[in-house]
Amino acid sequence: MTLSVALGPDTQESTQTGTVTSTDVLSAPDIPWNLVIWNDPVNLMSYVSYVFRSYFGYSEAKANKLMLEVHKKGRSIVAHGSKEQVEQHAVAMHGYGLWATVEKATGGGSGSGSGKGKGKRG
Amino acid sequence: MAKAFKYGVKGITGYLEPAERELLRSLFGDVVSMLEPEERANQDPLAALVGLDAEAREPSDRALRRLLPNVSKNDDAASLEFRRYTERSLRESKMGALKAASLGLDKDELVLTPSDARHWSMALNDVRLVLAERLDIRDDEDAGHVHLMQDWSQAEDVESYLALVYNFTTWLQESLVQAMLQSLET
Numbered sequence: 001m002t003l004s005v006a007l008g009p010d011t012q013e014s015t016q017t018g019t020v021t022s023t024d025v026l027s028a029p030d031i032p033w034n035l036v037i038w039n040d041p042v043n044l045m046s047y048v049s050y051v052f053r054s055y056f057g058y059s060e061a062k063a064n065k066l067m068l069e070v071h072k073k074g075r076s077i078v079a080h081g082s083k084e085q086v087e088q089h090a091v092a093m094h095g096y097g098l099w100a101t102v103e104k105a106t107g108g109g110s111g112s113g114s115g116k117g118k119g120k121r122g
Numbered sequence: 123m124a125k126a127f128k129y130g131v132k133g134i135t136g137y138l139e140p141a142e143r144e145l146l147r148s149l150f151g152d153v154v155s156m157l158e159p160e161e162r163a164n165q166d167p168l169a170a171l172v173g174l175d176a177e178a179r180e181p182s183d184r185a186l187r188r189l190l191p192n193v194s195k196n197d198d199a200a201s202l203e204f205r206r207y208t209e210r211s212l213r214e215s216k217m218g219a220l221k222a223a224s225l226g227l228d229k230d231e232l233v234l235t236p237s238d239a240r241h242w243s244m245a246l247n248d249v250r251l252v253l254a255e256r257l258d259i260r261d262d263e264d265a266g267h268v269h270l271m272q273d274w275s276q277a278e279d280v281e282s283y284l285a286l287v288y289n290f291t292t293w294l295q296e297s298l299v300q301a302m303l304q305s306l307e308t
Contacts, residue, residue, distance in 0.1 A: 036195075041265040042254040044292070046299040047247060053306060054240075090193050091208050095215050097247035099188075101195045 032105040035079040035086040039070050040099050051096045052078060055089075080105060124290075126297035127232075129304040134239050136232040136298070143227045145287065149249045150224040156186055156252065157213045157220075173211040180205070185255035189216065189248055219244040239302050246295040253288040257281070 037048070045067055052063035056079060069076035079089055086102045093100035127136040138146070159175070169176065180202070181187045190209055192201035223245035226238055234242060259265050269292075271285035 041259050041262050042250055043247065044296055044299060046296060046303060047243060050243070050299050050303055050306075053303075087193065087204065087208075091212055094189075094191060094193075094212055095219075096244055097189070097251055099191055100193075101191075102193055103195065 031083070032080050033083045033086040034077045034103050034105050035081075035089045035093070036075050036101050036103055037066075037070050037078050037093065038099040038101065039074045043098060045071060047096075048098065051093070051098060055092060055096070124294065127234075127294075127301040129301040132233055133236075134234040134298070134301045134305065136234070136294075137230060138227070138232065140230070142290075143230075145290075146249075147224055147227050149253075149287070149291070150220045150245055153189075153245075153248050153252055154217050154220045154224075156183075157189065157217050159210055159213055170210070173207070173214075175206055175210045178202075178205045178209045185252040188251050188255055216244070216248055220248065236305065239298065239305075243295060243298055243302060246291050246298065250288060250291050250295065253284055253291065257284055257288060259288075 048070065049060075049063045049067040052058050052066055053060060056063075058066070066076050066078050070078075079086060081089070083102070090100040090102050124139060124142050125137040127134055166174075166176070180192060180198075181190060190205070190212060192198070193204045193208075194201045219241040222238065222241040226232060226234070226242070254265075257264075257268055259268060268285045268288055271282055272289060274286055277283045277286055
């Protein structure tokens with residue numbers, strides 16, 4: 001996964017807290033969770049975009065699109081996965097200073113209103 | 123006067139005046155002290171070693187709460203449990219970035235490796251989050267208002283001084299991130 005590429009050994013401590021690391025064994029049947037990034041007036045748009053590109057390995061276009069969604073709509077779902085996966089992402093985002101939360105994916109749209117990106121993750 | 127960070131053959135380079143380095147060193151140090159976990163007398167040393175903190179609570183200080191936010195918007199119990207498993211290591215990784223950036227301040231000329239640059243951008247971001255809380259920046263309008271303060275001769279009280287410092291760190295971080303984005307292209 002992109003995690004080890006994006007985070008150097010010195011910032012990886014945030015993911016080493018014992019039980020939270022066994023994400024590999026979880027697969028399809030798990031309930032999907034969303035990683036949500038919230039807007040705030042402090043984080044630079046360039047920085048948010050940089051974090052999406054370098055941490056998730058997203059293209060420039062995708063990173064900018066998600067960043068603008070955060071900026072304009074107040075929040076954006078930027079990744080999906082098992083609970084453990086999105087929690088690990090959330091800690092990494094907190095490490096970067098982004099305001100991230102996790103939430104259970106709901107079939108009928110989770111309030112972000114866009115309805116896009118369902119199950120797009122590989 | 124500081125020079126904007128640039129990406130070139132040597133990597134990411136920048137230049138800061140001694141007074142600017144002193145200012146950043148103290149800002150980085152202030153945020154490190156905010157993040158230091160409290161020592162508790164009855165703490166389980168083994169739990170502390172693996173990063174568990176059974177007594178972790180949502181911080182009462184707003185700035186600290188922004189640095190160490192809840193992981194769930196609506197589920198306080200889930201946030202608290204998550205905090206007990208992860209907050210200590212999050213504090214440590216933030217302190218690590220702040221200290222690494224601080225160590226790099228020993229020379230006028232800054233030459234940053236990709237990992238230095240990441241530490242710097244995180245450290246500057248955390249400093250800005252804390253300053254923004256102290257300045258009561260709640261929305262884009264507040265941020266715009268603070269942004270108007272650019273003239274150091276206007277620094278007459280703590281508030282205007284903090285605004286100038288905030289704008290300086292914003293400018294520095296923006297120039298650094300632009301250089302980092304450029305480095306991603308190559």
